[in-house]
Amino acid sequence: xxxxxxxxxxxxxxxxxxxxxxxxxxxxxxxxxxxxxxxxxxxxxxxxxxxxxxxxxxxxxxxxxxxxxxxxxxxxxxxxxxxxxxxxxxxxxxxxxxxxxxxxxxxxxxxxxxxxxxxxxxxxxxxxxxxxxxxxxxxxxxxxxxxxxxxxxxxxxxxxxxxxxxxxxxxxxxxxxxxxxxxxxxxxxxxxxxxxxxxxxxxxxxxxxxxxxxxxxxxxxxxxxxxxxxxxxxxxxxxxxxxxxxxxxxxxxxxxxxxxxxxxxxxxxxxxxxxxxxxxxxxxxxxxxxxxxxxxxxxxxxxxxxxxxxxxxxxxxxxxxxxxxxxxxxxxxxxx
Numbered sequence: 001x002x003x004x005x006x007x008x009x010x011x012x013x014x015x016x017x018x019x020x021x022x023x024x025x026x027x028x029x030x031x032x033x034x035x036x037x038x039x040x041x042x043x044x045x046x047x048x049x050x051x052x053x054x055x056x057x058x059x060x061x062x063x064x065x066x067x068x069x070x071x072x073x074x075x076x077x078x079x080x081x082x083x084x085x086x087x088x089x090x091x092x093x094x095x096x097x098x099x100x101x102x103x104x105x106x107x108x109x110x111x112x113x114x115x116x117x118x119x120x121x122x123x124x125x126x127x128x129x130x131x132x133x134x135x136x137x138x139x140x141x142x143x144x145x146x147x148x149x150x151x152x153x154x155x156x157x158x159x160x161x162x163x164x165x166x167x168x169x170x171x172x173x174x175x176x177x178x179x180x181x182x183x184x185x186x187x188x189x190x191x192x193x194x195x196x197x198x199x200x201x202x203x204x205x206x207x208x209x210x211x212x213x214x215x216x217x218x219x220x221x222x223x224x225x226x227x228x229x230x231x232x233x234x235x236x237x238x239x240x241x242x243x244x245x246x247x248x249x250x251x252x253x254x255x256x257x258x259x260x261x262x263x264x265x266x267x268x269x270x271x272x273x274x275x276x277x278x279x280x281x282x283x284x285x286x287x288x289x290x291x292x293x294x295x296x297x298x299x300x301x302x303x304x305x306x307x308x309x310x311x312x313x314x315x316x317x318x319x320x321x322x323x324x325x326x327x328x329x330x331x332x333x334x335x336x
Contacts, residue, residue: 041247044110052110057139059118060126063110064103064139068095071149072334074326075140076102079156079182081221083109085239086155089319090326097330101143105132105161106252109243113252116204127255129262133164140172147172151329155179155315156287163265166272175275175333177326180287180312183265183295198258207254215244227283227311236316269298275332276302279325281310281317303328 044054044063054061065084074094076087084102094100104111106126114126124131140150152173154162159181166173198207218240223229243249276299280292289306296304305325307318315322 040245041249042245043247044112047110047242047246054110055139055142057142058124058126058131058135060106060114060135061112062103062135062139064101065091066143067091067100067102068098070098071146072098072151072330073145073149074098074100074151074153075136075145076100077136077152077154077158077161078102078105078108079158081108082155082158082240083243085109085242086313087315088239090315090322093319093323094326097327098149099145101139101145103139104243105158106135107256110246113246113248115248115251116255125255125259127252127259129161129164129260131259132161133168133262136161136165137169137172147174149174149333151175151177151326151333153177153179153326154181156312157182159183160265163269163272164262166274167265167268170273173274175277175329176272177277177279177329178292178295179279179314179322180281180284180292181278181295182287183269184287184291198254203258204251204254207257208250211250211253218244224285225312227281227309227317231317266295266298269295270300272299272302275329277305277325277329277332278302279305279307279314279322281307281312281314283310284312286312 044061048054048063049065051065053064053066055064056062063084074097076084076091078084078086083104087102091100091102103109107113119126124134126132126135140147150173152162152165152175154160154176156179159178160183162173162176162178163181163183166176198204219237222232222237222240226232276296278292278296278299280287280289282289284292293304293306296302305321305328307314307321310317310321
């Protein structure tokens with residue numbers, strides 16, 4: 001019996017040592033293994049267009065473009081992985097209806113990409129849902145937009161941001177146009193354990209490499225987002241790729257992924273008090289059409305527009321129909 005106990009003891013010690021060795025490898029190797037370089041990246045100023053503008057909001061250099069004029073303002077909120085470019089087919093027609101503001105959120109486009117250490121524990125994480133709400137609200141103020149005349153037009157994740165702003169600051173939003181909004185909850189939110197691991201020094205070291213490794217999937221994502229992938233032209237592909245040549249794009253994407261997410265929105269849609277129009281394609285495979293239909297049904301007085309032969313990007317696939325839906329919102333917010 002003593003011999004068996006001794007063997008069990010040795011086996012236990014061996015197992016413990018093996019586990020400690022594995023933990024040591026997990027903790028140390030990510031900090032030591034050389035990662036592929038990401039050289040040749042450019043600054044936002046180097047990639048800016050002739051009509052690009054920059055304004056500092058909450059300590060972040062925000063890239064935006066402004067079109068048209070008038071008291072009525074349409075603030076365009078892009079989705080995940082996109083930028084102000086995703087509105088390029090509709091900004092000019094919308095400018096005939098009023099002022100148009102299209103801006104890049106932190107982590108996307110040419111807006112600054114703050115890194116850990118640029119904010120402390122008392123500051124909002126600029127990549128969190130709360131940080132996005134604060135930046136959007138403060139941007140409206142910095143641009144001097146009339147809160148009684150602001151229509152938020154949000155696509156996908158930008159749609160959920162629009163809803164969060166409208167719920168927290170209803171006095172600042174005259175109307176909402178929600179384009180395939182991701183309000184169902186879940187999404188890319190991480191569990192507390194996974195977020196803790198991903199936010200560790202080891203996670204933050206290998207995370208950007210993971211982001212770079214996923215870059216070749218961009219074409220596949222675009223194909224999924226469009227009803228007719230054959231209609232995706234070289235300009236569109238280049239427009240979505242350009243922000244991925246900005247300094248720290250990969251690190252910022254990782255920070256965005258691990259940033260705190262807000263509460264689910266689906267159960268709060270009945271609290272929206274302003275006119276709301278939902279817009280979706282009948283072939284949306286990113287935010288399923290049925291999800292947008294369900295969200296519209298839960299929003300008092302909301303209107304729903306379903307575009308035939310259209311995927312996740314109505315503003316790109318069917319810009320004329322998209323503008324017509326926004327024009328309908330103009331009538332709703334300007335009615336006596």
